[in-house]
Amino acid sequence: MSVLVVAEQVQGRVRDITYELVSAAQALGGPVTVAVIGSDPGSLDANREGVDEVVHVRVEQPEFENDVYQAALEALVEKRQPDAVLLGFTVNGMGYAGAVAAKLGLGFASDVFAVRREDDAIVATRAFYGSKTHAELEFPAGKPVLLLLRPTIWPPTVGVGSATVTELALEPVTSRARHKEFREVAKGDVDITTADFLLSIGRGIGEQENMAMFEELAEKLGATLAVSRPIVDAGWISNARQVGQSGKTVKPKVYLAFGISGAVQHLAGMKTSETIIAVNTDPEAAIFDVAHYGVVADLFDVAEELAKLV
Secondary structure: OOEEEEOOEEOOEEOHHHHHHHHHHHHHOOOEEEEEEEOOHHHOOOOEOOOOEEEEEEOOOOOOOHHHHHHHHHHHHHHHOOOEEEEEOOHHHHOOHHHHHHHHOOEEEEEEEEEEEEOOEEEEEEEEOOOOEEEEEEEOOOOOEEEEEOOOOOOOOOOEOOOEEEEEOOOOOOOOOOOOOOOOOOOOOOOHHHOOEEEEEOHHHOOHHHHHHHHHHHHHHOOEEEEOHHHHHOOOOOHHHEEOOOOEOOOOOEEEEEOOOOOHHHHHHHOOOOEEEEEEOOOOOHHHHOOOEEEEOOHHHHHHHHHHHO
């Protein structure tokens, strides 16, 4: 079963999701090809362990533009006829994957967090309804399937590989979008990505006035306060403290979550934490799927009891 991985790169650096896709591709068996699209593809590090071939697709645009990547992927699929195409479930991946699948009539699934091979079929597992329900999608042999894989699920492959390097010629692409510039996000008053202990709060705290209780608890415990997206969207705190796909990816030694249900976007930013402790009144909350320890209780009661112990 041949697998094509499309590398994701930004500002001359291959993003970690690419190496995670290689690990997922290896599990499917068969040769693994990584396509590198850019104005200087040879400068990008895609030759890692588990990669059999790196194919350079040279284009005029140095950074991501959806029309360019769509044209490149369509050419790759038509020429290589892979059994599976793997992209990251990222802003870039979502910008062109669906269009390619629809145009070429490929099997398609997004937000995939498990994939396996059963005989000649591919079985992908993804979440529905805010991760409250999981479903397995089976794609029979005979038609390529394009999957968008959730970041941080697979460990990135490491080590230098021994892949052969080839090139694919591509006609110049007229893009309807133009990459203009990069703008750095303000760092804010704290860098939660370096913290060993995060106390994170979500929608479950109810009102803004209740934040003070958890700010004090975090200080007593020696933790750094973090939040889920609803807290930032409400304007209660800076997005410098937001954990999740649209915030920061963190990996502390301890992640203590109060009132966070565990939406897919949030889990993507913290599920690799060494120890996850979740407090939620809903026993079906998705965060319990990744938590090492869980407490089904009123978060204020638990916070009060913890404050008494320190």
